[in-house]
Amino acid sequence: MEGSLATMSLVDVLELVHTSRKSGVLYVEERVPLVLRFMRGEVVGGGILDWEGFEAVSTFPLHPQEGRFRFEQGVQDGAVWMPFRTFLGEWARLNDEWARFRQLVPSPSRVLEALRPVEPYAVFVGGRSVRGAAKAWGVPLIIAMERAWRGVHEGDLVLLQKYNWFSMRIRHAKGRRTLPNAQDARDLPRYLDGTRNLGELIRMGFSVEEVRAYLIEAIRSGELNFPGRGWLLRDLTWEAEAP
Structure with missing residues (x-):
């Protein structure tokens, strides 16, 4: 089962998996990717990349207007997070809270x-x-x-005008230790050598917006794969959406 969230809402997809008592994995692609694992129609796991748990899921929009979904049937196990109706209700409530606080x-x-x-x-x-x-x-x-x-x-x-991701050190395969000050945003991968933190790159001349845009695209594409990329992508995307 797969399709567009523009023609079938995420809530309808979730309801269908639940009522049909399916087991498997639901993949949702929006601005950030979401994964939900179902066992006989109940949620037993999920998250955003390596950020797992209901806290991560609750930050994903329950009513996205665009994106795609794919459900792959298969055996899943684990403890049910909470009854399905409670799960949907809590997700909706926390979505509203996140929107207000942001x-x-x-x-x-x-x-x-x-x-x-x-x-x-x-x-x-x-x-x-x-x-x-x-x-x-x-x-x-x-x-x-x-x-x-x-x-x-x-x-x-x-x-x-600071973010906690300024302190992160990320290693890219193209990273080099000795480079002049920032010249072009396309050169960002070369500065990710695992010794400089992201705040240092900004002090070297890259703008916050350039670093953020690069990280969003590199994490989404799989170019960067490091611990913490799930919560980081969620936060970066929210920041990019802010007025």
Whole structure:
């Protein structure tokens, strides 16, 4: 089973797999790729590339207007995440929450700073991303995003022109250690030698937009394959969509 999400909605596809009690893997291609594993019509796994779990799935749009899907039948096993109706309801609810919070905080990778060290925002003193705050607080990402949104809304937090992916070091097969300062965005792969972090590339002369656009395309195409590419692609795509 395969087709276009422009002619058959994702919800209809999910309902069909569920009601027919199918086992297999659903692949969805939109701005980010989604995979869902079904066992007899119930979801037992899934995610965005190597970012797995319901938290990852909940960031994918439940009602995409474009893209394609493909379902491949096959034996699957694992624990059912939650009853199917609950799964759909929670996905829809979290989609709405993500959309609301992203009006002020474009992505969980955005770095924020606390204007004063008061709780619960003390973790942002000196600058920290929402993803970093979620780890520091020990809470789900959506809870950290809600707190960050509230902090910005109430004036306790400010957005910095930084992202937590600035600290990532990525190795590309074409990477070289000794190169002059940035010249052309097409040369970006040559600067990814695994020793420079992405923030260094920006300081060398590449713009944030150039680095982001390259990473999105390289991850989507499979040119870059590294741990963390799933959450990174999700955040980069959200940032690119922000006004």
